[in-house]
Amino acid sequence: MEDLRDIRKQLRLAMNGVISTSMRQKGMNYKLIFGVPIPEIKHIAAAHEPDVELARALWKEDVREMKILATLLFPAGSMTQEEALAWMREIPYPEIAEQCCNNLFPTVEQPDQLALKFLADKKSPFGRMCGFLLWAQLFKKNLAVEKSRVEAFLAECTCTIHPDVEAGATESSWQEKQAAVQALKFFGRLSSANAQDALSVIAEDGQPETEELKAYYDDLQFEFAYYEEK
Incomplete structure (x- = not known):
């Protein structure tokens, strides 16, 4: 060629x-x-x-x-969800996950549905990371997203930030948590109601329970205050 x-x-x-x-x-x-x-x-x-x-x-x-x-x-628009899932499972390193989610996966038909499919793939090393990175791009571009899928996104963020270890859930990786927080940032920028929903994922009562959660909460608060002032 x-x-x-x-x-x-x-x-x-x-x-x-x-x-x-x-x-x-x-x-x-x-x-x-x-x-x-x-x-x-x-x-x-x-x-x-x-x-x-x-x-x-x-x-x-x-x-x-x-x-x-x-x-x-x-x-753009030529990749099917099936091929996107296949590529996601072949991703070797976080950098490639980021580039796929920045450049390619948002152009797949119904990318919000694709993002949820990524999040459901818990066996692939970069499945959930890609899911949240794709959500971040959808919110960043302010693309149309079904309300039920937004609710599912928030629920998945909660599972990542607050894994129920006692119920058998595994601790989320640092990369997965960072991707979830990044997605929450872009989600919260869209409206004050979204910002409050994003903060509630970290600490529903506004009182983070750990230093890690406090760092996430403060990061989101700073982000939303900055964009509200602009």
Whole structure:
């Protein structure tokens, strides 16, 4: 595929050995890491027309930059929920989860439904993280979301922030909690009622029970006060 060869050539020209080495030291064990920063990756993507087969070919490569390019070059609206679920289950690292949720998954039909499907997939390492990151993008873009799905989103946030360990629930990962809080931030920006709902997820009575919850609560309060003043 000519475009694939051209992309590989562009990545080699933009390669940054220092960044590549740093990423490997942080545990990214791709077959190949060019160390190209995200803005440069987007610049490379802009030189190519979105194409389903090209994006799929890029995704199959065990190369950091090619996976990110795949999220940028898959034509908007062309990915089915089934394929989105398949890609989510193949995500190797948090960075790729973020890029999928920033660039690609919001363009899938009924993305709010897709977000709930991600949250329901508790076996995939990045399922719930992707679910909350996708919700964050939907609220950030102020896309239409069904009320019942918003209620389900808030319930899932509560499960993540307050896991019922005594009932057998596992403690949520740091990444999952951060993604949930990020989604609550964008949700709360939309209205004062939403802001209160978001804060209630952390502490219904306004009195967080732990230092961790207090940090989340204060972070959200600061966020909402800032946007209310603007």
